[in-house]
Amino acid sequence: MTRITLGGAVLRGTVSTxxxxxLISAPALAAAPVDLSKWSPEYxxxxxxxxxxxxxxxxxxxxxxxxxxxxxxxxxxxFEGDPDLLRQYYKDFFETFRKTYPNIQLExxxxxxxxxxxxxxxxxxxxxxxxxxxxxILGGTEFASKGYLEPLKPEDVxxxxxxxxxxxMKAVTWDGVTxxxxxxxxxxxFIWNADIFKRAGLDPDKAPATWEDVVKYxxxxxxxxxxxxYGLVARKNAGNTPYRFMPQLWAYGGGVFDxxxxxxxxxxxxxxxxxxxxxxxxxxxxxxxxxxxxxSALTNQQADNQPxxxxxxxxxxxxxxxxxxxxxxxxxxxxxxxxxxxxxxxDNMRYGLIPTGPDGKRAVVFGGSNIHILKPEYVEGGKVxxxxxxxxxxxxxxxxWSLKMAxxxxxxxxxxxxxxxxxxxxxxxxxxxxxxxxxxxxxxPFPALPQSPEIMNIIIPDMLQNALTGxxxxxxxxxxxxxxxxxxxxxx
Amino acid sequence: xxxxxxxxxxRRRLQPGRSGALRKIxxxxxxxxxxxxxxxxxxxxxxxxIYYTVELSFFKTPPGLQLRDKIFIGFDNYAAIxxxxxxxxxxxxxxxxxxxxxxxxxxxxxxxxxxLHRDFVGRGVLRAILIIPWVISAVAASYxxxxxYHSDFGIxxxxxxxxxLADRPxxxxxxxxxxxxxxIVVNIWREFxxxxxxxxxxxxxxxxxxxxxxxxxxxxxxxxxxxxTFPHLRNVSTVTILLLAVANFNSFIIPWIMTGGGPSNAxxxxxxxxxELAFGRQRWGVASAYSVLLFLMLMTLGYFYVRALAGNxxxxxxx
Numbered sequence: 159m160t161r162i163t164l165g166g167a168v169l170r171g172t173v174s175t176x177x178x179x180x181l182i183s184a185p186a187l188a189a190a191p192v193d194l195s196k197w198s199p200e201y202x203x204x205x206x207x208x209x210x211x212x213x214x215x216x217x218x219x220x221x222x223x224x225x226x227x228x229x230x231x232x233x234x235x236x237f238e239g240d241p242d243l244l245r246q247y248y249k250d251f252f253e254t255f256r257k258t259y260p261n262i263q264l265e266x267x268x269x270x271x272x273x274x275x276x277x278x279x280x281x282x283x284x285x286x287x288x289x290x291x292x293x294x295i296l297g298g299t300e301f302a303s304k305g306y307l308e309p310l311k312p313e314d315v316x317x318x319x320x321x322x323x324x325x326x327m328k329a330v331t332w333d334g335v336t337x338x339x340x341x342x343x344x345x346x347x348f349i350w351n352a353d354i355f356k357r358a359g360l361d362p363d364k365a366p367a368t369w370e371d372v373v374k375y376x377x378x379x380x381x382x383x384x385x386x387x388y389g390l391v392a393r394k395n396a397g398n399t400p401y402r403f404m405p406q407l408w409a410y411g412g413g414v415f416d417x418x419x420x421x422x423x424x425x426x427x428x429x430x431x432x433x434x435x436x437x438x439x440x441x442x443x444x445x446x447x448x449x450x451x452x453x454s455a456l457t458n459q460q461a462d463n464q465p466x467x468x469x470x471x472x473x474x475x476x477x478x479x480x481x482x483x484x485x486x487x488x489x490x491x492x493x494x495x496x497x498x499x500x501x502x503x504x505d506n507m508r509y510g511l512i513p514t515g516p517d518g519k520r521a522v523v524f525g526g527s528n529i530h531i532l533k534p535e536y537v538e539g540g541k542v543x544x545x546x547x548x549x550x551x552x553x554x555x556x557x558x559w560s561l562k563m564a565x566x567x568x569x570x571x572x573x574x575x576x577x578x579x580x581x582x583x584x585x586x587x588x589x590x591x592x593x594x595x596x597x598x599x600x601x602x603p604f605p606a607l608p609q610s611p612e613i614m615n616i617i618i619p620d621m622l623q624n625a626l627t628g629x630x631x632x633x634x635x636x637x638x639x640x641x642x643x644x645x646x647x648x649x650x
Numbered sequence: 651x652x653x654x655x656x657x658x659x660x661r662r663r664l665q666p667g668r669s670g671a672l673r674k675i676x677x678x679x680x681x682x683x684x685x686x687x688x689x690x691x692x693x694x695x696x697x698x699x700i701y702y703t704v705e706l707s708f709f710k711t712p713p714g715l716q717l718r719d720k721i722f723i724g725f726d727n728y729a730a731i732x733x734x735x736x737x738x739x740x741x742x743x744x745x746x747x748x749x750x751x752x753x754x755x756x757x758x759x760x761x762x763x764x765x766l767h768r769d770f771v772g773r774g775v776l777r778a779i780l781i782i783p784w785v786i787s788a789v790a791a792s793y794x795x796x797x798x799y800h801s802d803f804g805i806x807x808x809x810x811x812x813x814x815l816a817d818r819p820x821x822x823x824x825x826x827x828x829x830x831x832x833x834i835v836v837n838i839w840r841e842f843x844x845x846x847x848x849x850x851x852x853x854x855x856x857x858x859x860x861x862x863x864x865x866x867x868x869x870x871x872x873x874x875x876x877x878x879t880f881p882h883l884r885n886v887s888t889v890t891i892l893l894l895a896v897a898n899f900n901s902f903i904i905p906w907i908m909t910g911g912g913p914s915n916a917x918x919x920x921x922x923x924x925x926e927l928a929f930g931r932q933r934w935g936v937a938s939a940y941s942v943l944l945f946l947m948l949m950t951l952g953y954f955y956v957r958a959l960a961g962n963x964x965x966x967x968x969x
Contacts, residue, residue, distance in 0.1 A: 276929040283717055304716045386802070394912050395930060453801035456824040456913040466802065608714045612931050620914070627826045629914040646713065 190320045192573045197599055199592040207582030211574065213556045214258050220316045221549035226261040229546035230538065232278065233292035234527055235268030238461045241483035243566045251563060255553055262546045271397045275611055282306055286538045290547040292341055292529045292554070294397065296604050296611050298330045301530070302337035303608040308531045308542070311336040315552040321572050323524075325603045330528045332606070339555045340571035342564035343526035345597035346401065346476050347590065348513065353506035354473040358382045365510030369406055372474065372513055373443050373450075379473040380450035388444055389463035389475030390451040392622040398459040400604070400614035402476045403441070403622060405522045408602055409515030410437035414613055414643060417605045418521060424605050427647075429621070430640035436516075438625055438632050445626045456623055464488065468500045479594045480567030482507060509590035511597060524601030526571060529554055569595060609646050617642045700945070707939035713932045720935065727939035736915065736923070744919040746830060747905075748898040751837040756891055758838060759845020764875075766846070767853045777850075784843035792907035795836045799823050799908075823909055826916035833905055833917055837898065845890050852886035853879070885961060892955040899948060920944050 192205055214223065236245050252266060267288070269277055275297055281287045287306070301307050312319050319327060319336070326340035352362035358379040366372045376387025391398045408418040412434030415424040428434055444451045452458060452466060464481065466472040468488045475481075485507060489500035514520045529551050534542045553559055561575035565584055575581060585591055604610050621639035624630040630638060675682060707727055709720035731737050766777050783791065798805050799822040807819020822832040856879050864874045902921045905911060911918035911926060918926070920940065928937035 279929060279932065300713075303714055306716070392913075394910050395926075453819070453821050453824050457796070457801075457909055471803070612713060616926070616930055619912075623912055623914040627824075627914045627916070629826055629916075 190573060192576055197595075199596055202576060202581075202592070202595050203585060205577050206585055207577070207579045209557075209574065209577040211557045211578060213553060213558045216316055216556060217258070217549060217552040220314075220552045221259070221545040223258060224261060225259065225545050225549065227543040227546035228263040229265065229290065229543055229550060230288040231264060231266045231290045231292075231547075231550060232274070232288045233266065233268060233529075234271055234274050234294055237270040241480050241566050242487050243483050244480065244563075247562050247565055251554070251559055254559075255550060258553065259546075259549050262549060264546075264550070272395060275615075282536050285536050285540070287532050287536045289537050289542045290529065290531050290550060292527055293338075295326070295329045295340075295343075295524075295526045295528060296397070296614060298338050298528045298530065299332050299606050300608040300611055302330070302332035302335075306532060306536050307337040308533055308544075309335050310338055310531050310551070312339050312555070315339065315548050315555065317552075317555065317572060321574055323571070323573065323598075325524050325601060326526055326528070326571060328606050329526075329603050330530075332608075338528040338530040339551060341527045341529050341554050341560055342568040342571045343524065343598075343601075344478060344564070344568035345522040345524060345594060345601045346405075346478055346512070347522075347593045347597050348474065348510045349467075349477055349481060350474040350508050350510070351467065351470065351472070351503055351506050352508050353502060354379060354383065354385070354470065358473070362506075363508065365508070366474070366513050368513050369409055369437070369440050369515060373440050373448070375474065376444050376450040377448040380448065383473075385471045385473065386452045386466065387448075387450040387473045389460075389467065389472050390441060390444060390455040391459055391463065392441070392445075392455050392619055392626060393457055393459050394619040394623065395615050396459045396619070397615070398461075399619045399622065401523045401525060402460075403437075403618060404602075404604075404614075405476065405512050406440065407434055407437040408521035409513065409519050410434070410440070411515060411517060411519060412437050414618075415605055418602050422605065424607055427640050427643050429643060430637045433515075435632055435636045438621065438636055441622060442625050442632050446628065456626060468492075468503050469496075470499055470503050476512060478567045479509070479588055479591045482509075482589045483566045507590075509593040511593065512600070520600045521602050522597045522600050524598075524603045526568065528571075569598070609643075612646060613643055617646070703938045703941050703945075706934055707942050709935045711932065711934040711936075717934055723935070727936050728943075731936065731939055731943070736918075739915060740918050740920060740923045743830060743917065744899065747834060747837070747901070747919050748895055750831075750834045751841060751898045751901070752891060752894040754834070754838045755841040755894055756845045756887070758842040759847075759890075760849045760887075762842065762846040763849035763853055766850060780846060781843045783840045784847075786840070788840065788903040789907060791836070791840055792904050795839075795904075796823070796908050799832055823917075824913055826914050829909055829913065829917045833908060836904055836908070837901065840904070841894060841897070845894065848886060848890040848893075849883065852883045855886075856882045885958065888958040889955065892951060892958060896948060896951050896955070899944070899951070 193201070217223075236248055248268075252264070255262075256264060265288075271294055274293065278287065278291060278293070278297075278301075282301075293301070298307075312321055317339075322340050323343050326343045327336065330336055330338035330340065348365050350365060355364075355375075356362040358375075359382060360375055360378060366375050372388055379385065379387035391402045393399055407413060410433045412431055413428045415428060416422045416426055417424065445455060452463070452472070454462065460475070460477055463472060463475050463477075464484050465488060467475060467481075468485050482504075485500070485504050489497060489504055492500045512520060512522050531544065531547045531551070532542060534540055554563065555572050557570065557572050557574035557578050558580065560570040560572040561578055561580050561584070564570055564575075565580070566588060570576060570581075604614055607613075617639050620642075621635045624638060625632050625635035629635075706720070708722060708724055710723045710726070711717060711720045762780055766773055766780075800807070801819060801821045801824045804819060804822070806822070807816070810816040811819060821828060823829050860878050861874055864878050869877065900921060901919070902925065905917050905919055906922050906925065909917045911922045915923075921944075924937045924940045924944070927933045927940065
């Protein structure tokens with residue numbers, strides 16, 4: 159039997175509400191289509207399937223269905239770590255768009271998370287960007303601040319700003335102007351293998367409560383069973399690294415700046431604070447002192463942890479609810495005794511809340527993606543077909559498609575997506591979805607700064623690698639990273 | 651005696667005082683006309699990017715600004731590069747990478763060429779097999795080797811542990827000390843067939859008569875190699891080494907795919923570092939200054955390459 163440690167009382171308690179306030183503003187709370195102050199697995203279940211939406215009718219009000227035009231569109235698409243289910247929804251979306259808008263000539267291009275920013279930046283330099291782009295949450299501010307993006311708010315495609323997570327709207331806002339619309343938002347959860355826990359002498363149905371416990375459990379698993387305990391990821395230029403380290407950093411009370419507070423100002427650099435150093439020390443203890451995590455963590459990303467986990471060689475990791483479907487896909491592809499082994503792992507897969515820091519603070523990255531329209535001067539040919547761009551944006555950010563495109567791995571950017579029948583179906587089909595939605599109130603957005611991609615994709619992984627390889631001590635690595643952030647913010 | 655036609659005389663009068671070089675160009679104007687389109691294309695796709703890179707190297711390009719808002723800072727980027735710790739670390743890595751890869755690829759390729767120069771059963775098949783690493787896509791090879799080296803479940807580690815030769819899989823690419831040598835091994839594996847082909851071609855030019863004459867004179871195998879074969883291969887060796895060195899200096903795919911320059915910058919070479927500076931961190935100015943320095947170094951290597959080629963041609967011409 160699967161038992162999930164949700165900490166439901168805590169979720170519905172004051173801590174949850176207080177953290178929620180860091181994501182949302184009072185006016186938004188009042189007007190949101192779902193009551194975010196009541197957020198809990200039960201509440202999400204209670205609103206699922208309560209409202210119907212007609213996507214093509216809604217989008218027809220924005221761009222007539224017989225509109226004739228041409229659209230170039232790049233998007234962060236599925237990659238090797240995504241389940242097959244998600245691939246199918248992406249195919250369905252583009253097929254549906256072409257049927258809905260038969261006269262729009264769509265030229266779409268999918269790029270993986272780690273390639274998109276580099277390619278998009280290069281295209282912008284040559285004024286060869288697409289007319290519309292769907293970027294990771296980290297990228298919007300960078301391009302908005304440089305003046306590449308057209309102002310774009312939910313109202314421009316028939317929705318209301320309150321239809322979206324306030325935290326997500328912050329990530330598309332620069333200097334008071336909104337430059338994009340969130341397509342999906344998610345928080346990850348903690349995953350463990352109950353069978354490994356049991357064999358290592360741990361309670362199989364109890365997730366580690368704190369990060370100290372993670373370090374302890376990881377060592378115990380490694381010492382008793384000779385396999386990796388926790389799936390640490392410290393690869394550079396890979397989104398997986400900050401998504402797994404920042405929750406740890408914030409839980410310890412650290413941060414890059416004050417991004418974990420309710421009203422961040424990003425003025426004070428906190429990477430070299432004792433709290434941040436304690437978080438880094440925990441990673442050091444697992445990698446260097448205890449050798450209880452994969453040695454390949456420095457070159458690995460989450461997609462490399464998945465086969466380790468399904469092979470029963472990894473005890474714990476942080477990831478999306480989609481990892482359960484990924485495990486099912488991997489199990490299907492396994493042969494002989496490997497198939498049975500994988501099934502045992504799947505049967506013993508457990509999801510729980512991400513552990514807290516020493517002071518009881520729980521945090522997770524508030525992730526997701528946004529969709530934007532480019533200014534004509536940066537687009538190939540110098541023209542942007544705005545009605546065509548708005549048509550695809552309206553469709554992707556609709557309650558229906560923002561849910562379907564996030565079916566296995568994320569959550570709808572449009573909060574109305576939680577009310578659809580597909581959400582109801584999803585709650586039944588996607589195991590452990592409750593746990594990841596329960597993490598949403600603990601979500602902290604990356605700093606809404608143009609420098610964030612460099613900080614998260616290069617400076618943070620560099621700090622980890624410097625400490626974990628012994629190139630620097632923990633203190634030196636943290637100080638070095640803080641200096642790099644300072645230089646970066648100073649325009650160097 | 652030169653017979654001057656009226657037409658030629660008229661043409662000569664039209665261009666009074668023309669210098670020797672210009673006269674030559676004029677005389678070959680039809681030839682220049684044929685190559686003009688190629689020269690125009692080269693100016694657009696080679697000369698302009700070089701000019702723009704040099705220009706950009708004098709500007710600061712903060713990550714919060716568009717490239718068109720760049721700030722002129724003179725030689726500051728060059729000064730910053732030459733005084734930075736990273737520059738010297740990356741330069742040392744690049745030298746180790748280039749020299750190590752070039753030297754061992756050449757030695758291994760030369761040895762393979764000598765072995766395959768002899769006639770034996772299966773020589774053709776072996777030659778074809780040895781060329782495989784060179785024809786495999788570098789991207790595919792990098793991914794394959796990444797898995798072979800994998801620090802947790804790589805094939806090498808599994809074999810060593812299985813045979814009881816190690817307690818746990820060796821750490822090849824997640825360790826600052828072993829990562830660069832491990833990448834060099836992959837590069838050698840990929841490049842030695844090129845050296846082998848070049849040296850095999852060179853070996854076919856060594857006259858059999860000289861080798862037989864040396865044998866008659868009592869020279870042993872080593873003496874025949876050192877005094878007859880090797881001098882004949884000097885020029886092809888020089889060219890092979892220079893081509894390998896230039897390719898290795900410019901090498902990107904293997905280190906970028908396998909480690910991305912990590913861990914802790916231990917496998918960053920110039921090209922990967924420039925890529926990260928430009929596309930990861932948007933320091934176009936600094937990346938351009940690095941590129942200019944790299945360009946100068948490669949031009950120096952290119953100069954020696956051209957000299958070696960010219961030397962070859964002179965010797966062949968006088969032979």
